Amino acid sequence: MVKYKKMSKKKLATVWLGGCSGCHMSLLDIDERILDVAKLADIVKSPIVDGKEMPEVDIALVEGSITSDEHFREILHIRKKAKTLIAFGDCAVMTNVTGMRNYFPLKEVFDAAYVNAVSNDTEGQVPGHPSLLKLNDKVVPLQEVVNVDFVIPGCPPSADTIFYVLFEFLNDRLPDLGKAKKLKYG
Amino acid sequence: MNCYMNTIPIIIDDKKLEVDPGKTILEVCRENEIEILTMCHLKGVLDIGACRLCLVEIEGVNKLLSACTTKVAANMIIRTNTDRIKKYQRITTELFFAERNHVCAVCVANGKCELQDLGYKVGLDHIRYPHLFPQCEVDTSHPWYVMDHNRCIMCTRCVRVCNEVEGAHNWDVMNRGHQVRVISDFNSPWGESVTCTSCGKCLHACPTGAIWPKAIVQGQLQKNPGMINELVEKRKMKL
Amino acid sequence: MNRQDLKTIIYAEKKKEETNKYKHKICVCCGAGCISSGSEEVMKKLQEEIKTRGLENEVEVIPTGCMGPCNQGPLMKFLPEYNIYQKVDCSNIAAIVQSQLIEKKPIEDLLLFADSREKPFIDARDDPYFKKQLKIALKNCGHINPERIEDYLVHNGYLALDKVLFEMSPEEVIAEVKQSRIRGRGGAGYPAGLKWETVYKYVNDQKYVICNGDEGDPGAFMDRSVLEGNPHRVLEGMAIAGYAIGANKGYAYIRGEYPLAIKRFELAIKQAKKLGLLGNNILGTTFSFDVEVRIGAGAFVCGEETALIASIEGKRGTPRPRPPFPAESGLWGKPTLINNVETFAAISPIINNGGEWYSEIGTPKSAGTKVFALAGKINYAGLIEVPMGTTLREIVFDIGGGIQNGEEFKAAQTGGPSGGCIPAEHLDVKMDYESLVSLGSIMGSGGLIIMDKSSDMVDVARFFMEFCMDESCGKCVPCRVGTRMMHDLLQKICDNKATQIDLDRLEELAVYVKETSLCGLGGSAPNPLLSTLRHFRKEYESRIVQHD
Numbered sequence: 003m004v005k006y007k008k009m010s011k012k013k014l015a016t017v018w019l020g021g022c023s024g025c026h027m028s029l030l031d032i033d034e035r036i037l038d039v040a041k042l043a044d045i046v047k048s049p050i051v052d053g054k055e056m057p058e059v060d061i062a063l064v065e066g067s068i069t070s071d072e073h074f075r076e077i078l079h080i081r082k083k084a085k086t087l088i089a090f091g092d093c094a095v096m097t098n099v100t101g102m103r104n105y106f107p108l109k110e111v112f113d114a115a116y117v118n119a120v121s122n123d124t125e126g127q128v129p130g131h132p133s134l135l136k137l138n139d140k141v142v143p144l145q146e147v148v149n150v151d152f153v154i155p156g157c158p159p160s161a162d163t164i165f166y167v168l169f170e171f172l173n174d175r176l177p178d179l180g181k182a183k184k185l186k187y188g
Numbered sequence: 189m190n191c192y193m194n195t196i197p198i199i200i201d202d203k204k205l206e207v208d209p210g211k212t213i214l215e216v217c218r219e220n221e222i223e224i225l226t227m228c229h230l231k232g233v234l235d236i237g238a239c240r241l242c243l244v245e246i247e248g249v250n251k252l253l254s255a256c257t258t259k260v261a262a263n264m265i266i267r268t269n270t271d272r273i274k275k276y277q278r279i280t281t282e283l284f285f286a287e288r289n290h291v292c293a294v295c296v297a298n299g300k301c302e303l304q305d306l307g308y309k310v311g312l313d314h315i316r317y318p319h320l321f322p323q324c325e326v327d328t329s330h331p332w333y334v335m336d337h338n339r340c341i342m343c344t345r346c347v348r349v350c351n352e353v354e355g356a357h358n359w360d361v362m363n364r365g366h367q368v369r370v371i372s373d374f375n376s377p378w379g380e381s382v383t384c385t386s387c388g389k390c391l392h393a394c395p396t397g398a399i400w401p402k403a404i405v406q407g408q409l410q411k412n413p414g415m416i417n418e419l420v421e422k423r424k425m426k427l
Numbered sequence: 428m429n430r431q432d433l434k435t436i437i438y439a440e441k442k443k444e445e446t447n448k449y450k451h452k453i454c455v456c457c458g459a460g461c462i463s464s465g466s467e468e469v470m471k472k473l474q475e476e477i478k479t480r481g482l483e484n485e486v487e488v489i490p491t492g493c494m495g496p497c498n499q500g501p502l503m504k505f506l507p508e509y510n511i512y513q514k515v516d517c518s519n520i521a522a523i524v525q526s527q528l529i530e531k532k533p534i535e536d537l538l539l540f541a542d543s544r545e546k547p548f549i550d551a552r553d554d555p556y557f558k559k560q561l562k563i564a565l566k567n568c569g570h571i572n573p574e575r576i577e578d579y580l581v582h583n584g585y586l587a588l589d590k591v592l593f594e595m596s597p598e599e600v601i602a603e604v605k606q607s608r609i610r611g612r613g614g615a616g617y618p619a620g621l622k623w624e625t626v627y628k629y630v631n632d633q634k635y636v637i638c639n640g641d642e643g644d645p646g647a648f649m650d651r652s653v654l655e656g657n658p659h660r661v662l663e664g665m666a667i668a669g670y671a672i673g674a675n676k677g678y679a680y681i682r683g684e685y686p687l688a689i690k691r692f693e694l695a696i697k698q699a700k701k702l703g704l705l706g707n708n709i710l711g712t713t714f715s716f717d718v719e720v721r722i723g724a725g726a727f728v729c730g731e732e733t734a735l736i737a738s739i740e741g742k743r744g745t746p747r748p749r750p751p752f753p754a755e756s757g758l759w760g761k762p763t764l765i766n767n768v769e770t771f772a773a774i775s776p777i778i779n780n781g782g783e784w785y786s787e788i789g790t791p792k793s794a795g796t797k798v799f800a801l802a803g804k805i806n807y808a809g810l811i812e813v814p815m816g817t818t819l820r821e822i823v824f825d826i827g828g829g830i831q832n833g834e835e836f837k838a839a840q841t842g843g844p845s846g847g848c849i850p851a852e853h854l855d856v857k858m859d860y861e862s863l864v865s866l867g868s869i870m871g872s873g874g875l876i877i878m879d880k881s882s883d884m885v886d887v888a889r890f891f892m893e894f895c896m897d898e899s900c901g902k903c904v905p906c907r908v909g910t911r912m913m914h915d916l917l918q919k920i921c922d923n924k925a926t927q928i929d930l931d932r933l934e935e936l937a938v939y940v941k942e943t944s945l946c947g948l949g950g951s952a953p954n955p956l957l958s959t960l961r962h963f964r965k966e967y968e969s970r971i972v973q974h975d
Contacts, residue, residue, distance in 0.1 A: 099291055099294060101289075104319075187304055188298040238902045257748040272942075276939055283905070283908035287904075287908045342902075366910075366911040
């Protein structure tokens with residue numbers, strides 16, 4: 003068990019934008035250490051808890067890159083609500099796999115997925131319902147849209163790294179991935 | 189150290205050294221366990237000073253010089269780890285990552301990549317410049333190997349190995365500026381090359397996952413860049 | 428041919444000149460600028476006109492190199508009266524010939540600068556445009572037929588070569604060049620004499636002389652004009668350099684975009700060889716020197732000396748780290764002397780008149796004269812040669828005739844993509860190497876682009892960055908990727924989308940690229956950006972937007 007100081011509980015949010023949710027899986031891999039986190043912070047919004055609204059938070063872990071108008075609005079909102087915004091995982095930091103569509107025009111990407119896909123049993127059609135989000139031409143990492151306070155690269159970042167960063171922030175210390183030898187891409 | 193040779197005194201990072209003249213600053217530093225970051229340097233082939241990671245400050249010289257191409261001279265005072273050099277190393281690394289499409293998560297070299305290691309060494313957690321996302325080809329025409337230009341950092345180690353060690357000169361460089369590409373023969377598919385001997389030395393020379401053998405997947409690449417120099421040395425001995 | 432034969436030829440040609448076989452000489456400018464505005468047809472028409480009037484035994488018509496005010500072309504000069512006609516076209520030739528040759532009075536309305544000056548100068552030499560200039564490198568440009576070696580010989584051509592071969596030792600030649608304090612005219616301004624001496628000191632039985640004519644700066648055409656207007660002068664300079672450093676082979680690397688310069692230079696080589704002024708045993712001495720032309724394929728970076736050498740060797744034209752410098756290990760690993768066209772063009776006057784004479788021209792640190800190519804929003808664009816230390820104001824207003832349409836001067840861009848901008852408050856800067864560097868610009872090869880207030884300085888920086896980005900050879904990372912990144916950031920500023928963070932990053936990158944690039948191209952690529960930031964920062968800041 004890690005020792006912790008007594009202080010008022012912080013609020014923590016985790017958000018899932020244009021990513022595969024692998025980073026959240028890795029977050030769950032911190033296993034019983036989540037109890038240490040829970041003693042220092044309330045997880046108020048996350049894909050893994052039941053909270054729809056984004057309240058004011060101390061720390062927001064944002065997984066994934068900005069791929070659509072929806073994400074764009076969301077990240078601006080998160081930036082307003084979060085004191086510390088952490089880009090969480092390679093997609094959020096440098097677009098990673100999500101950004102691999104950037105080498106092609108958007109239409110080609112849609113056609114590959116919906117029209118020419120081998121698994122299409124009927125004639126494919128690109129979905130275009132107005133209620134659907136609209137993909138941006140280029141996928142960009144978080145820092146190109148908002149100021150990011152800290153980054154955790156890795157695809158996914160290891161559970162140890164995630165816990166290290168969270169624990170440092172929750173104890174009001176600034177983590178240093180380079181010094182802690184926890185840098186990892188891919 | 190060769191006792192028949194006269195040595196010359198130099199100072200690197202406040203460390204007084206007696207070294208053989210004729211050696212490069214990089215050789216001297218490596219012998220004395222002073223870390224110099226490199227990317228285009230490969231022991232066994234000629235140095236070209238292209239990656240600019242090994243730049244050092246030399247007292248009395250107003251330019252930064254590349255350690256791999258600069259020979260030591262008597263009483264040189266060299267600094268390898270000033271804040272300025274560290275800052276430039278970081279920018280260079282960022283530019284490497286931003287230039288082409290480096291997706292570590294799907295790369296065969298993940299975990300064994302010199303570019304990744306470089307990033308870790310300079311403490312790079314994110315790239316401040318926008319990625320360029322160029323459209324790059326993946327040449328799978330060779331029966332055994334793949335050339336993935338997305339991962340190429342233009343160190344031209346493959347070009348030099350192919351030319352200097354194998355003697356085939358299959359690889360060369362075309363275009364200018366950010367559009368440079370390593371090409372096979374006169375920009376024909378690698379599989380149609382008339383010069384390639386399929387020796388595979390370029391695979392071992394490549395610092396990233398740009399050239400790799402078919403039938404491996406993410407993170408499985410095995411390479412041995414040291415074998416290039418071994419080969420060169422053995423050939424000198426005419427074994 | 429030996430020395431005596433040469434003297435005989437010169438004597439015979441001079442005699443011809445003195446006996447006044449022709450009463451009039453008409454020089455028609457056939458530099459690339461005037462040719463493109465139709466001077467070749469003008470000359471043809473002029474010859475016809477003279478023939479129909481039966482004046483062919485009185486009047487000699489010759490094509491010459493550049494006369495200077497290129498945007499007033501085609502130019503036609505009548506000697507000995509020194510009346511220059513501007514914008515001549517086939518329709519007014521008959522009138523000019525009638526008035527000038529028959530009625531013996533010039534048509535004032537058609538004279539040079541007649542449309543922009545209150546009253547044109549009848550004798551063009553009185554015009555401040557020419558009065559303020561001092562032509563050394565361009566001395567014979569516009570006076571002689573560049574395609575006739577005899578024309579050059581009459582004007583003391585190859586006399587300097589004759590002098591060094593028979594009266595001077597290589598050491599003395601180098602001492603003379605050192606005394607002249609001439610600095611390399613290619614841009615960096617390294618003392619030429621020192622370079623010659625360094626190459627001379629390396630002992631090797633094979634050395635090379637290279638003439639760098641790969642002039643690539645946008646808006647610059649000094650080398651082209653010298654090569655087109657007086658190729659023999661350059662050839663002579665190269666031969667003298669070969670004698671001084673102990674080389675027997677020279678290469679002239681001329682960019683492929685200069686077909687006329689290449690043609691005339693190759694012709695000059697042929698003629699010089701025929702007269703024994705080039706080739707084996709020049710003028711009967713033991714000195715042999717041969718020159719070959721190498722044509723550049725359009726890469727800006729090949730103007731960098733190590734890239735140029737690689738290109739001559741038949742390799743990809745990319746620079747390599749220095750040291751070793753070409754003086755030690757250059758073309759095919761041999762000691763090599765590389766100088767610019769303009770430097771070689773200044774050698775024979777230095778030998779003829781002495782180094783001291785040359786060193787007294789200009790400023791203490793920058794001796795001699797400099798050729799500038801005036802371009803942009805200036806009234807009299809073209810080629811000028813002025814003593815070092817002439818102020819920018821004199822160049823722009825006295826020589827260049829001020830800004831087009833009476834607009835306000837905003838900035839002058841010197842040194843092309845490697846240089847910087849000089850704002851209006853520094854109009855009185857002396858044009859020499861040191862003063863320009865202190866303003867964050869460079870002398871460069873001599874391109875001088877004048878801008879008025881319609882020029883957007885951020886866009887100027889973006890333009891030059893785009894040029895460097897396209898012309899980077901792609902070998903080293905800072906230049907290959909750094910110029911692209913800087914260009915993208917500048918584009919972002921131009922599009923009014925950049926934030927303060929972008930501007931900070933741009934500045935950081937600029938310093939980084941400047942200090943870490945492998946060669947001079949990358950090392951100077953941020954200069955236009957840095958100098959516009961220095962003098963016109965407000966233009967950048969006014970376009971910065973706030974981050975969301």
